[in-house]
Ligand code: GUN
């Protein structure tokens with residue numbers, strides 16, 4: 001007979017999208033639990049009911065800790081782990097000064113393996129169990145990432161970052177090579193275990209129209225794959241795109257005309273969008289990825305969360321490490337709250353938690369497997385200590401409800417708040 005484990009604690013789950021429907025679609029049990037069998041969620045309910053229904057289960061009681069789905073980071077650059085928090089530059093200078101020299105080192109498979117392992121261990125200790133990462137131009141950086149994730153049993157997504165202009169020589173491929181390398185890596189990794197391959201043109205300034213077309217053709221051959229890129233992050237970048245693609249109607253058009261716009265497309269940042277771009281993104285059902293710590297750190301701008309959600313856009317949440325200044329999705333939620341405040345909107349804690357879990361899972365088209373802890377889904381979950389530091393503990397003592405209890409951890413928490421992280425039911429951090 002297979003082992004059954006009952007994890008008890010506070011639980012919180014959503015029967016709808018609180019960014020649209022508000023906090024009433026959230027369900028909180030102060031004495032709740034989840035039952036895990038063979039790496040999957042078998043049941044969710046009150047501690048009382050689950051103890052009665054599964055008397056044979058091994059019980060792990062997490063006390064007052066909050067059991068949540070593992071966080072899902074919808075846009076990250078694992079190769080930028082070692083250069084996070086690099087000082088003083090805006091996007092294009094930041095790429096040339098810090099990012100490209102660091103990414104050059106991933107031609108060395110040993111270095112790629114070291115950083116992939118370091119990154120995934122940091123992610124797990126911060127409660128992130130799934131992420132969608134850019135790798136580098138080097139196929140070995142993709143192999144290192146998927147192998148490191150496989151060793152930890154993690155569901156991860158990612159792909160080779162393609163560039164054939166406006167980057168140093170050691171970081172360039174060609175249209176043909178981008179297509180061939182990406183295709184070979186896709187065939188090697190997509191659907192292998194818990195890996196998903198993501199077609200990854202870095203952004204229009206570093207790809208020729210020929211390369212964008214080649215990757216558009218690859219996507220057309222594999223429409224079930226996701227495609228990720230950057231869109232309208234900084235105004236200087238947008239002006240550069242306009243110069244490089246004089247015929248394009250706008251930045252999004254540089255992707256659209258090359259077959260790189262679709263419902264399985266992930267567009268990172270998406271801050272300075274034109275009305276036509278917003279219309280097209282919504283029409284096709286693309287996902288926009290909000291990267292708030294990056295957008296403040298690199299000085300990019302204020303993502304219009306409320307306006308974009310209200311018009312029906314799909315939105316995920318992400319660290320964008322190492323443009324983002326943290327590995328923590330708690331810190332990322334705090335930054336999303338602060339950015340929304342600067343636009344006159346107070347995001348409810350239910351919306352922030354949903355974005356970091358089910359919302360990001362939906363943007364990655366994997367919410368049927370992770371991000372919800374619904375029965376049948378994969379048992380990737382965390383426990384959050386809502387009193388992890390003296391400052392947080394003294395504030396949450398006053399809490400009148402779960403939202404007041406969790407909001408200090410969202411705003412002030414970090415990896416110290418993550419008391420455990422489980423992947424397919426196995427404790428990994
Ligand atoms: N635009 C193109 N590449 C990058 C990158 O690595 N990070 C960020 N933040 N923006 C980009």
Ligand code: ZN
Nearest residue numbers: 075077268320
């Ligand atoms: Zn990015």
